[in-house]
Amino acid sequence: MKDNFKVWGSDNKVVIIENGVKYAMPDDGIEGLDISINGNNNNVLIEMPLNFVDCRLAVVGDGNTFVIKSSRKTRFLKVLFYVADGCMINIGRNCYINNNATFIAKEKPGTKIVIGDNCIISAECLLRCGDGHTLVNEYTGQPLNEPDDIILEDHVWVGVRSVLLKKTYLSQNTVVGAMSLVNKKFDIPNVLIGGVPAKIIKSGINWDLADYQSYFEE
Secondary structure, three states: OOOOEEEEOOOOEEEEEEOOEEEEOOOOOEOOEEEEEEOOOOEEEEEOOOEEEOEEEEEEOOOOEEEEOOOOOOEEEOOEEEEEOOOEEEEOOOOEEOOOOEEEEOOOOOOEEEEOOOOEEOOOOEEEOOOOOOOEOOOOOOEOOOOOOEEEOOOOEEOOOOEEOOOOEEOOOOEEOOOOEEOOEEOOOOEEEEEOOEEEEEEOOOOOOOOHHHHHOO
């Protein structure tokens, strides 16, 4: 095994798709993406082309799934993908995922992070399905903070240093303002949300990768 592609366990499948053809991960892995799998019956599917720089995928435990589809638009720089405990991360096509973004899906089997097509996850964002600790009912001893999904529909833009926690649902064309905390469902499309916790700031909006000045050029 090469340093950037390590697998421990059995029945783990790592598949590359390129030009519609599926093949097993080459022995030298993928440039710019460190992959470590420690468990059994895990599935990783990576659709090329993708451009990784200093990124890491960690798969821990059994029955996890990681899927990322192709993007010709950008590179992924220092992104961490962590999936464990029978969970899933699924990222659509043509997404921008910027510097030091972190995706964590773990703690409850079946919990998932799903990102639609044509989304932007800005620098230093955190998407996390669970809390990493447990709140317990003082009287019953039962856990209170159950992990849950994070779902982004197509064409969602998440501003820099935002945090998306369990129960986040963002409809298509949503914009999340910088440094927001999102922890609930926003099922209305074309809205700007922001704040801690996030709320709707403006409706009837959309967004474009072109900069402001380009709208005034002939």
